[in-house]
Amino acid sequence: MRITQGMLSNNMLRNLTSSYSKMDTLMDQVSTGKKINRPSDDPVIAMKGMGYRTELKQIEQYKRNTSEVHNWMDNTDSALDKATQTMQKLRELAVQASNDTYDASERENIMNEVTQLKEHMMDIANTSVNGKYIFNGTDTETPPVNENGEFDPSSTSPVLIDVAGGTKLQANVNPEDVFGNDLFANIDSFIADLESNDQEAIEGNISSLQGGIDNIINARADLGARMNRLELVENRLSEQEIVATQTMAENEDVDYEKAITELITQESLHRAALSAGSKIIQPSLIDFLR
Numbered sequence: 001m002r003i004t005q006g007m008l009s010n011n012m013l014r015n016l017t018s019s020y021s022k023m024d025t026l027m028d029q030v031s032t033g034k035k036i037n038r039p040s041d042d043p044v045i046a047m048k049g050m051g052y053r054t055e056l057k058q059i060e061q062y063k064r065n066t067s068e069v070h071n072w073m074d075n076t077d078s079a080l081d082k083a084t085q086t087m088q089k090l091r092e093l094a095v096q097a098s099n100d101t102y103d104a105s106e107r108e109n110i111m112n113e114v115t116q117l118k119e120h121m122m123d124i125a126n127t128s129v130n131g132k133y134i135f136n137g138t139d140t141e142t143p144p145v146n147e148n149g150e151f152d153p154s155s156t157s158p159v160l161i162d163v164a165g166g167t168k169l170q171a172n173v174n175p176e177d178v179f180g181n182d183l184f185a186n187i188d189s190f191i192a193d194l195e196s197n198d199q200e201a202i203e204g205n206i207s208s209l210q211g212g213i214d215n216i217i218n219a220r221a222d223l224g225a226r227m228n229r230l231e232l233v234e235n236r237l238s239e240q241e242i243v244a245t246q247t248m249a250e251n252e253d254v255d256y257e258k259a260i261t262e263l264i265t266q267e268s269l270h271r272a273a274l275s276a277g278s279k280i281i282q283p284s285l286i287d288f289l290r
Contacts, residue, residue, distance in 0.1 A: 012273070019270040026263040029254040036252070045251055052248035058165070059241045066163050066234050072171035073227050076134055079127045080178065080220040086121050087216060090114060090187065091209040097194060098203035107202070111194035118187045125151055125179050135175040144175055151175075151184050163233050169226060177219045183212045 028037050039046035096102070097110045122145045125135050132140035137155030144153040153175040160168040186208040193201040 015273060016270070019266065019273060023263065023266050023270060026259055026266060029259045030256070030263060033254055033256070034252050035254050048251050049248060052244055052251060055244045056241065056248065059237055059244060062162065062164055063234070063237055063241075065161050066230060066237065069161050069163060069169055069171045069230055071129065072134060072159065073223060073230065075127065075129045076171075076173055077220065077223055077227070079124050079134070080173070080216055080223065083121060083124045083178065084213060084216050084220070086117055086124070087209060087213045090117055090190070091206060091213065093117075094190060094202060094206045094209055098199060098206065100199065102199075104197040107194045107197050111191055114187065114191050114194065118184065118191070121179075121184070121187070122149065122151070125175070134172055135178065137172065137175065144179070151179050163230065164237065167233065169230055169233070173219045173223055178216055181211070181215060182208075183215070186212060 025041075029035060036042045036045050093110050093114055097107050102110075126143045126145050127134050128143075133143050134140070136142055136144040136153050137157040138159055139153075139155035140159075142154050144151060146152050156174050156176050158170040158174070159172040161171050163169050186205065190202070190205040190209065193205060
């Protein structure tokens with residue numbers, strides 16, 4: 001086959017173009033730190049990268065959800081702690097008022113304090129966090145203590161929040177478990193017995209108030225168990241995030257040592273091709289006729 005000057009020139013230009021393309025790819029990898037910069041560079045890497053990014057986004061959303069659950073649980077635990085302290089104080093006052101040495105005026109003073117403690121318990125029942133009432137089930141916009149000062153929750157449904165794939169945690173406590181079972185009615189009965197100065201009836205309130213304390217402690221224990229589980233879920237999410245990030249990096253991030261070495265090698269080959277091309281392409285007949 002006859003090799004013409006045009007064939008040599010075209011082959012050299014094609015090879016130089018290919019060399020420029022390889023150097024461009026390597027330069028992009030070194031400058032961006034990524035193996036590919038468009039899906040067409042490597043569709044397989046691109047598809048895997050989309051899957052890993054989706055997984056990371058899900059983990060990030062679950063972590064935001066766990067923060068929301070933490071907010072609910074921490075505020076609920078704090079409120080239950082205050083409720084426990086208040087009920088214990090009420091029981092102490094019942095024990096104190098049941099003493100035979102107390103007269104009507106002293107029991108009236110205790111009654112005034114018990115009335116204030118009842119108001120405090122109502123404030124706890126109406127605890128609001130970020131505009132949400134945490135002791136009214138899923139109806140977070142309505143206070144469980146109505147305008148008449150009566151504890152009447154409109155919802156006792158659990159607030160369930162996704163914290164992992166297929167895993168939901170209850171963020172709240174059942175308001176009836178804490179403030180139900182006639183808790184406020186028992187406090188009202190205690191106030192009435194103090195007002196009537198009925199020492200025997202006052203003594204009978206001790207057990208009912210203790211029952212209210214036990215209910216709050218049980219609700220707080222259940223909440224504590226769920227808080228411990230939430231911590232385990234958070235640890236698992238953190239581990240999943242690390243693994244997903246590492247996998248995505250292995251899939252997309254460039255090996256700098258390899259890329260730089262290949263770039264230097266390609267530059268050397270390119271210079272050699274330019275040098276060889278300038279020698280192989282001989283002067284044409286026109287150059288001799290000048």
